[in-house]
Amino acid sequence: MSKDFPARSYAPRPRKTAAAATAWEKPAQWYDNLVGAEGDDFYQKLILPTVLKRLDPKPGQTVLDVACGQGVLGRVLAAKGVKSLGVDASPSLIESARTRAGPLEQHAVGDARKLGDAVPAGTQADHAALVMCLQDLDPIAPVLSGTAALIKRGGRVVIALTHPCFRIPRRSLWGWDEEQGMQYRRLDGYLSPLSVPIKIHPGKPEDPTRTTSFHRPISTYLSALGGAGLGVIAADELCSHRRGTKGARSAAEDLSAREFPVFLVLTAVRLG
Numbered sequence: 492m493s494k495d496f497p498a499r500s501y502a503p504r505p506r507k508t509a510a511a512a513t514a515w516e517k518p519a520q521w522y523d524n525l526v527g528a529e530g531d532d533f534y535q536k537l538i539l540p541t542v543l544k545r546l547d548p549k550p551g552q553t554v555l556d557v558a559c560g561q562g563v564l565g566r567v568l569a570a571k572g573v574k575s576l577g578v579d580a581s582p583s584l585i586e587s588a589r590t591r592a593g594p595l596e597q598h599a600v601g602d603a604r605k606l607g608d609a610v611p612a613g614t615q616a617d618h619a620a621l622v623m624c625l626q627d628l629d630p631i632a633p634v635l636s637g638t639a640a641l642i643k644r645g646g647r648v649v650i651a652l653t654h655p656c657f658r659i660p661r662r663s664l665w666g667w668d669e670e671q672g673m674q675y676r677r678l679d680g681y682l683s684p685l686s687v688p689i690k691i692h693p694g695k696p697e698d699p700t701r702t703t704s705f706h707r708p709i710s711t712y713l714s715a716l717g718g719a720g721l722g723v724i725a726a727d728e729l730c731s732h733r734r735g736t737k738g739a740r741s742a743a744e745d746l747s748a749r750e751f752p753v754f755l756v757l758t759a760v761r762l763g
Contacts, residue, residue, distance in 0.1 A: 516581045530563040534623075537729045537754060538651050539567055542620055545649045545725060545758040548573040552617040555610075555641055557634065558603045558624030562588030562596060569595040576616065578609045603628055606637035618647045625712070626652045629686070629705045635719035639761050648721055650757045653704075654728065655712070657751045660687035660704050665747070667740065674740065674747040682708050712757065721759035728752035 529535060542564065548554055550572030556564050559577025561584050568575045569592075577598045579585050588598045601609020603624070619638045628634055638648055657663060662680040667673075685706040716723055731753045735744055 516583060529566070532732070533754075534563060536732050538622065538756075539564065541727050541729060541756045542622055542649050542651055543567065543571075545727070545756060546618050546620060546647055548618055555606075555614075555616040555619040555638065557606065557619060557621045557638055558628065559588060559598065559622075560584050560624075562592060562598060564620055564622055565596040565598075566591065566593070569593050576610060576614070578603065578606060604630070604633040604637070606634075606641060610641060614641050616642050616646065618642060618649070621648070621650045621652075623651055623653070625650055626655075626704055626706070627702060629703075631707075631712070631715050632718060635715050635721065639719045639721050642761055644761050644763065646761050647724075648716075648759045648761070650712075650759075652712075652755055654752050654755045655707060655709050656681065656755075658753055659706050660685070660689065662706070672743060674743045676747065676751045684708075684711070709755070716757070716759050720761060720763050722762050723757055723759045725758040727756040727758075729754040729756065 530539060546554060548568060548571065551574070553574040553576065554564075554568055556562070556568075556575050556577040559565060559575075559579045560581075562577050565575040565577050565588065572595070574595045575597070577585075577588055577596065578601045579588070579598070580600065580602050582600050585598050585600050588596070592598065599609045603621075619642050621634070621638065625631055625634065635648075642648065657676055657678075659678065659681065662685065663676065663678050666675050666677045668675055687704045687706070688701040689704050713723060729752055730750070731748050734748065735741065
């Protein structure tokens, strides 16, 4: 057991209480089957390599994995000799993470907006990560301030999220310019905050399961980081590696895929 994480029983809280804090408890099994033990191709080819590069953790260090889901990042860290404590509000996802966990991985059920209630008193991780979760949380100020309080001074916080400029639910889409022979990205809004219910199974109209995605402009994220005492030191904009089928538009589609990023990774350090 790491000295940074005092011994404590991480028994899940009563399901009724913990599940109320997240929309991800009901679709947890579906999400676990979708993402699996290693994450999808976006995770494996784009997100995780960038997060690991920016965290730059050393063997023996500890990483706080906020809204860890089924523990994909923790397993990658463990393979590098790095310890992790993952926190998530879904008891089912935490159970999936624990089932797959090795000795370097610990998990706790808890609300990302109240991290101090979920981890042992005195916890001080070396670094922290929020991977593909911040756009699903609201408000974000307590998430970031809580994260900053649980890492050491100078520790890094790496945030990966869907790109706030180019992947806006119900406000962005692809279009095709016949005259120019170009694929373009259409934006119908950007600065105004937006909360959008997302159907988990859009092909099953009888299934009412929803999660919520929160759009915010980049300035909101930067200001929230600064308000939490975190200074941004790097930003990575990741373009999709996926390509469509070959056809008359494939060259233009490939060009667009290389120009419009789908994910944003922000790296900050704790200043005080």
